[in-house]
Amino acid sequence: MAQYARGAAAVAVIRLHNPPVNALSLTVLQALEDGLKRADADPSVKAVMICGENGKFSAGADIRGFSSPKRHGVPLGPIISLIERSEKPVVAAIEGIALGGGLEVALGCHYRIAHVKAHMGFPEVTIGLLPGAEGTQRLPRLIGVPAALDIITTGRHIPATEALKLGLVDEVVEENTVEAAIRFANKVIGQPLGPRRLSLKPVPKLPNMEAFLSEALVKVKKQAHGCLAPELCFQAVKAATEQPFADGVRKERELFNILLTSGQAQALQYAFFAEREVQKWTTPNGASWKSTSPQPIRKAAVIGLGTMGRGIVTSLVKANIPVVALEQNVEYLNMGRKAVMLLLEREAMKMEQGAQTLDFHNPARLQFTVDFDVLHDVDLVIEAVFENMALKKEIFHKLSRICKPGAFLCTNTSALNIDEIASATSRPHQVIGTHFFSPAHVMRLLEIIYGHHTSPTAIATAVQLAKALKKVGVVVGNCFGFVGNRMMFPYVQQAVFLVEEGSRPEAVDQVLEDFGFKIGPFRMSDLAGLDVGWRSRKGQGLTGASLPPGTPARQRHGHRYSPLPDLLCENSRFGQKTGKGWYQYEKAGGRTAKPDPWLHNFLAQYRDTHHIKTRFIDQEEILERCLFSLINEGFDILAEGIAAGPEHLDVIYINGYGWPKHRGGPMFYASTIGLPRILAKLQKYSEAHPDVPGLQPSAFLKKLVAMGNPPLKEWMSYQSRQSNKL
């Protein structure tokens, strides 16, 4: 709803009220319209002020309404016109946030006053839409085409200070925004409103508008990775430069409707709510976010200053958490310190552009040491040494002796058993896995892994830490590879098998990049380093000296195995770092992947050696074998209770593995394809490759199909808990 009241003197106050973010539901919109009409009809009212309850203007349209069966189009535009046409000045008092439809309401007002800490933006593009209530037509008229295009096509939130510079708001105040807006409204009573009505203003001209727009379109398309909304946002703003306001609005509506009914908008809105859903963590034994409070983290430590440790330290400093960074010797410490300082300097520069500062030269905020005893007073330690169980256990044993009793001990691992690491300590309930993704100061995902003994408080504290680091923390159970990497194994395995059978790395990557992945599996392996997997396979006895003599080259434990990645490593092809891997690069450390004739020859010889008849593999088979095997593993993970729901898997894949967000995550994608089709395809491929367990349909998938392909929201009600795979 919206509350109507009288402010000081002749100003009517309309307060949007719909906790927690004053989303514009139909009820709110109706109340807003009623308030405007009431103010208009009351001769004693000379001006109107619109604000939001609880220090927030509005987060825009109620997103749930877009997927409601009773969707009623876009009723906001006419209300905004009503505001703008008012003969009494209307002032917006923007506190907290004015996003989407909320900002469109503010743009309909004749004046905008913002609190210095407020943020504004058009995030519609991030949920597959465009500002559909005339925002694409008003914003360019107010702040010009380049700034409007940037805000509308990226969805970024801009701070009030930037909004003031752009001319988006008229005044920024440090306190009492609502009172300041009422005072302002009193001052402007009687002033002409024509120049304040944005729909009547021309779009500011650019000397080279056409050239500017063509360049902007190229940039928008490049960043969209197959997502439709950015380009349609662009088209709507372009319409503002070419057509009168009313025609531009018609175009905006037409484009909005295309997006609204697109599968992409549904996927992106699902992803929005999935991200919020996973914050409400639960575990199979009944622990949950509702009944558990996190412990405060006043000081943290990071052990190991390799690539991961450096990123983690940077993240902690950015989150204003004092950090002790520890290395095993002075040489490594100095190297790590130099690298961390470089990262922090870069981050500080970025933050300065947004008028923020980063304090990292103060030893009370960031301390480097080789002395474990310095960790005696930290609240939480993140161990980030390389993936070696013996080394990790040794460190955890030491930590449990040195750290204060309440300290939480986190391990940054991508696959190792949390319970085994915890067994080296005297406090397994305070041990938890925190799987960061590289580069750790950039990637949003934090996989949080609870072990058998991990306490709910440790989970809540890790979730809180993720929030403080501005990451999405997803709580999952303990199994080899956890969720993300476990689903990745069959995907990468299929990619390699496809290359064995006749495809090429660049062909497989192309299909998956066309699907929307930021990077295909082979480019990804080259980036991560082929030696990482090689070391792990040697550790598992799948290759190297511990492989029993006489083991068939392409078989392990009775299942199909491809030695191709091992052979590349034996040829010192570790990927980008050595300048050669599945591709060739301009130099060691180079980034531009080029197909490599050496590799093509090598593959031909390999197939000859192993009597593999090269065959043509079409795009459909590449896509289905890679994606459906990944999804299939996802169903096993759900069946085992490793993740509380499909949303968890989707949030992990979108934020940690470059899955295209406009496809909603692998499990959402599966629901749009239809589970019966996925099952049928897996059955077909597993018949053709009976020695590949990853293609054998999951029992849980079969069950869901037998239950009539229920919607994703209902899947977990069919899950009966099985034991995990550790």
Ligand SMILES: CCCCCCCC/C=C\C=C\CC(=O)SCCNC(=O)CCNC(=O)[C@H](O)C(C)(C)COP(=O)(O)OP(=O)(O)OC[C@H]1O[C@@H](n2cnc3c(N)ncnc32)[C@H](O)[C@@H]1OP(=O)(O)O
């Ligand atoms: C029937 C037809 C529909 C009605 C028609 C209306 C008219 C349409 C005309 C114009 C179209 C305009 C397009 C839009 O305005 S689309 C919406 C654009 N806005 C957004 O995308 C903002 C999304 N929200 C956020 O970015 C954040 O939530 C933020 C507001 C910044 C707050 O962040 P934070 O403090 O971290 O809190 P949470 O994200 O956890 O949010 C708290 C809870 O509020 C729910 N929420 C947030 N925004 C919306 C929203 N716009 N609609 C519905 N619900 C929203 C969020 O899910 C959290 O809920 P819960 O606690 O249950 O998890």
